[in-house]
Amino acid sequence: xxxxENPLKLGFGLMRLPKNPDGSIDVPQVCExxxxxxxxxxxxxxxxxxxxxxxxEAAFRKAVAERYPREAYTVATxxxxxxxAHDEQSAKQEFQISLERTGAGYFDYYLLHALQRSTFSKYDxxxxxxxxxEQKEKGLIRHWGFSFHADPDLLEQLLEAxxxxxxxxxxINYADWENPGVAxxxxxxxxxxxxxxxxxxxxxxxxxxxxxxxxxxxxLTEADPAAxxxxxxxxxxCGLEGVHAxxxxxxxxxxMEDNLKTVTPFRPLDxxxxxxxxxxxxxxxxxxxIPCTSCHYCTKGCPMEIPIPEIFNVINRxxxxxxxxxxxxxxxxxxxxxRAGSCIAxxxxxxACPQGLEIISLLRQCRAELEK
Ligand code: SF4
Ligand code: SF4
Numbered sequence: 001x002x003x004x005e006n007p008l009k010l011g012f013g014l015m016r017l018p019k020n021p022d023g024s025i026d027v028p029q030v031c032e033x034x035x036x037x038x039x040x041x042x043x044x045x046x047x048x049x050x051x052x053x054x055x056x057e058a059a060f061r062k063a064v065a066e067r068y069p070r071e072a073y074t075v076a077t078x079x080x081x082x083x084x085a086h087d088e089q090s091a092k093q094e095f096q097i098s099l100e101r102t103g104a105g106y107f108d109y110y111l112l113h114a115l116q117r118s119t120f121s122k123y124d125x126x127x128x129x130x131x132x133x134e135q136k137e138k139g140l141i142r143h144w145g146f147s148f149h150a151d152p153d154l155l156e157q158l159l160e161a162x163x164x165x166x167x168x169x170x171x172i173n174y175a176d177w178e179n180p181g182v183a184x185x186x187x188x189x190x191x192x193x194x195x196x197x198x199x200x201x202x203x204x205x206x207x208x209x210x211x212x213x214x215x216x217x218x219x220l221t222e223a224d225p226a227a228x229x230x231x232x233x234x235x236x237x238c239g240l241e242g243v244h245a246x247x248x249x250x251x252x253x254x255x256m257e258d259n260l261k262t263v264t265p266f267r268p269l270d271x272x273x274x275x276x277x278x279x280x281x282x283x284x285x286x287x288x289x290i291p292c293t294s295c296h297y298c299t300k301g302c303p304m305e306i307p308i309p310e311i312f313n314v315i316n317r318x319x320x321x322x323x324x325x326x327x328x329x330x331x332x333x334x335x336x337x338x339r340a341g342s343c344i345a346x347x348x349x350x351x352a353c354p355q356g357l358e359i360i361s362l363l364r365q366c367r368a369e370l371e372k
Pocket of ligand 2 (some may be wrong): 071291292293294295296297299308309354355356357358
């Protein structure tokens with residue numbers, strides 16, 4: 001069965017949904033965002049079993065499945081073999097729970113989630129490749145694939161071992177284009193060579209490219225004062241050949257409106273604009289910020305309850321900020337939780353990090369700078 005056409009290209013990523021002050025998802029705002037998205041021609045929604053501990057799938061049900069006919073949307077969700085699962089049975093149970101939580105009836109796209117060097121063997125051990133094919137045969141999945149966070153060699157290996165995977169979800173953005181830890185360009189080339197459509201995740205790198213370092217903002221603003229920084233990142237990803245959808249994890253109505261403005265109508269970056277991107281890539285190469293996307297996969301099993309992404313955010317924003325303010329911010333984010341210095345170097349976080357960050361060593365640096 002062919003993929004349903006997706007002329008808008010933009011997909012609504014449900015990973016960073018707007019929150020109420022108590023930390024719950026702001027469902028009325030998600031409904032408003034959904035209405036704008038669908039009115040503009042959007043159809044592709046992307047969630048996952050582990051997003052917001054299941055609240056993302058539940059918010060999808062309230063904002064989309066209970067408010068729109070099934071043919072108005074397509075939905076993707078994902079099964080993660082290690083974050084909340086501990087054996088074959090608990091991993092496979094995620095599928096049924098996702099079906100119930102989303103209310104979708106079936107999944108247009110179903111993914112084995114976040115395959116990386118430290119986790120991919122679990123998907124074999126638990127028989128999950130065959131499991132998704134069985135669900136497809138039952139009519140509960142239209143298309144199945146996997147999302148991937150690792151090196152080109154492993155991607156080749158997986159595509160050779162599983163040639164019937166129908167698509168691959170990759171982290172692609174201009175900042176990671178040649179980043180050896182992410183390998184956006186090389187992994188995209190491999191998928192194209194295997195004839196696999198690509199779903200792009202993190203086109204704005206977890207928001208980093210929407211609110212970039214001052215050097216980058218200056219280059220982009222000089223090139224086009226009317227364009228948001230996020231629009232450059234989105235246009236870069238949407239213009240790539242072989243891409244079926246570009247998922248933006250939008251966190252408020254303003255981001256939805258800005259993204260819709262960027263893609264309706266869509267205009268790919270021209271040669272002059274691509275030169276601006278090359279200048280920005282050079283500025284990012286010279287930058288020493290920690291490229292953490294705040295996905296929080298690392299914090300779920302940290303025995304010391306260290307708020308790793310929040311600490312990295314403090315250190316990234318330290319540049320140009322008075323020291324007392326940085327230390328105050330650090331005290332706030334670590335209040336009642338572990339501090340950088342409480343890390344026991346167990347390594348759990350590093351095996352979960354899709355960005356391949358050397359978290360233990362980075363926390364040591366944070367400790368030296370923030371706990372003096
Ligand atoms: S290595 Fe440190 S930060 Fe990472 S999970 Fe272990 S204690 Fe937490
Ligand atoms: S350190 Fe890695 S796993 Fe943790 S939030 Fe950042 S990118 Fe995600």
